[in-house]
Amino acid sequence: AQSVTQLGSHVSVSEGALVLLRCNYSSSVPPYLFWYVQYPNQGLQLLLKYTTGATLVKGINGFEAEFKKSETSFHLTKPSAHMSDAAEYFCAVSVDSNYQLIWGAGTKLIIKP
Amino acid sequence: EPEVTQTPSHQVTQMGQEVILRCVPISNHLYFYWYRQILGQKVEFLVSFYNNEISEKSEIFDDQFSVERPDGSNFTLKIRSTKLEDSAMYFCASRPGLSRTEKLFFGSGTQLSVL
Numbered sequence: 001a002q003s004v005t006q007l008g009s010h011v012s013v014s015e016g017a018l019v020l021l022r023c024n025y026s027s028s029v030p031p032y033l034f035w036y037v038q039y040p041n042q043g044l045q046l047l048l049k050y051t052t053g054a055t056l057v058k059g060i061n062g063f064e065a066e067f068k069k070s071e072t073s074f075h076l077t078k079p080s081a082h083m084s085d086a087a088e089y090f091c092a093v094s095v096d097s098n099y100q101l102i103w104g105a106g107t108k109l110i111i112k113p
Numbered sequence: 114e115p116e117v118t119q120t121p122s123h124q125v126t127q128m129g130q131e132v133i134l135r136c137v138p139i140s141n142h143l144y145f146y147w148y149r150q151i152l153g154q155k156v157e158f159l160v161s162f163y164n165n166e167i168s169e170k171s172e173i174f175d176d177q178f179s180v181e182r183p184d185g186s187n188f189t190l191k192i193r194s195t196k197l198e199d200s201a202m203y204f205c206a207s208r209p210g211l212s213r214t215e216k217l218f219f220g221s222g223t224q225l226s227v228l
Binding site for chain 2: 036042092102103104105
């Protein structure tokens with residue numbers, strides 16, 4: 001069965017510091033991997049996705065993630081945190097054509113001034 | 114960017130009552146979904162809908178749940194007899210086609226509180 005694990009329900013970083021949100025997955029078939037963001041009182045928005053090809057993918061708002069098959073990981077990074085990045089971030093994997101997404105538990109990113 | 118619209122944003126109901134959560138997917142999209150997120154827990158898949166019928170549903174989607182596309186624009190989730198454990202944020206989503214590479218467009222959710 002497919003699963004997604006996000007390490008850390010809360011991550012706190014200072015403004016300007018590196019953001020690293022961890023995601024590991026398990027899948028018996030090549031996965032498609034996604035990061036979604038949920039700002040307060042808003043719906044889920046796609047940040048970036050990995051399907052095939054280049055393993056380093058760039059998304060909106062300066063975020064990027066690298067697919068590492070050997071580590072079954074898809075960690076999300078941003079070189080310099082901004083106050084507006086405060087939100088909850090969800091990693092998800094899609095393994096079937098019906099597009100049922102398997103979700104991680106989410107990581108709340110807190111930005112300290 | 115086009116949006117998926119959900120109404121109401123908040124719904125409070127008494128246990129045992131029926132509720133209908135409404136969604137307007139993006140107009141040219143063909144696949145529709147309901148997900149829910151109980152406070153502090155993972156987002157969970159409920160059901161997917163294509164060509165006017167359910168294409169897949171999870172174990173959560175039991176007989177008390179139903180979905181409908183009553184006209185060309187709305188996509189509704191009905192909970193027949195609500196239970197306390199149905200309290201959650203319910204998200205509607207849609208996408209244009211079947212490819213796994215296409216992103217889901219999510220609505221902003223309906224927070225359902227069952228008292």
